[in-house]
Amino acid sequence: MAVESSIALRASNLHKLYAFGETSVAALRGVDITIEQGDFAALCGPSGSGKSTLLNLLGLLEPPNQGEIWLDGQTVDHGATEALDQLRRNRLGFVFQSFNLVPVLSAIENVELPLLMTSMSSSERRKRAESLLDAVGLADRMSHRPKQLSGGQQQRVAVARALVNAPLLVLADEPTASLDSQTAAQLLDLMQSLNRQLGTAFLFSTHDARVVERAQKLFTLSDGRILA
Ligand SMILES: Nc1ncnc2c1ncn2[C@@H]1O[C@H](COP(=O)(O)OP(=O)(O)OP(=O)(O)O)[C@@H](O)[C@H]1O
Secondary structure, three states, rough: OOOOOOEEEEEEEEEEEEEOOEEEEEEEEEEEEEEEEEOOEEOOOOOOOHHHHHHHOOOOOOOOEEEEEEOEEEOOOOOHHEEEEEEEHHEEEEEEEOOOOOOOHHHHHHHHHHHHHOOOHHHHHHHHHHHHHHHHHOOHOOOOOOOHHOOOHHHHHHHHHOOOOOEEEEEOOOOOOOOOHHHHHHHHHHHHHHHHHHOOOOEEEEEEHHHHHOOOOOEEEEEOOOEE
């Protein structure tokens, strides 16, 4: 099914069930969500309401038990592993609460990582990674390893890495949760300015009221459903 071109991602009637032994948990129970190009959107809700599960499904990291996802106008086929990997690599970026940088690589090598699977030349890769590290204010930290950087700086590297493949949408799971409030505010300023500058859509989950305030769009999850 084709969807309108201003829509970055749409999901309909998503269900996710986790089963273990005789018990199971319905983490998502019929979620509909639309992210338009250029959105700066937040997903909030109490612990256990399904925020991470929803981000994992929208990030094509896990398949739903039921429901459909359209990304960049294409219906996602969860069985087509290679096409799924390619779609994820080319159209999505990820930021995690715990930064998830590779400790033995420098900041610039971490940012270049998503480009290694593309046909881009090494000089072009380096140029893109440099320009993104510059954009996140880390031009003077390119050769530092993650442990030589502060938490806020590490998360900036992660934001640069998420954007290096020029994705349509960045999914960020509690991106400010490991940061103090001042650093969290600076990271949000940065994400917001990159959102405006590059037109990349952002969807981030959060518990933090200050993060929620910045969002143009707010989705509230409760017990596996999005509240109207
Ligand atoms: N891999 C898994 N196996 C089994 N149950 C899971 C798994 N992942 C999540 N769940 C369950 O699904 C429900 C939703 O979890 P999820 O992590 O999506 O919530 P959340 O809103 O992100 O919570 P938090 O804010 O605490 O991170 C919870 O009841 C959780 O225990």
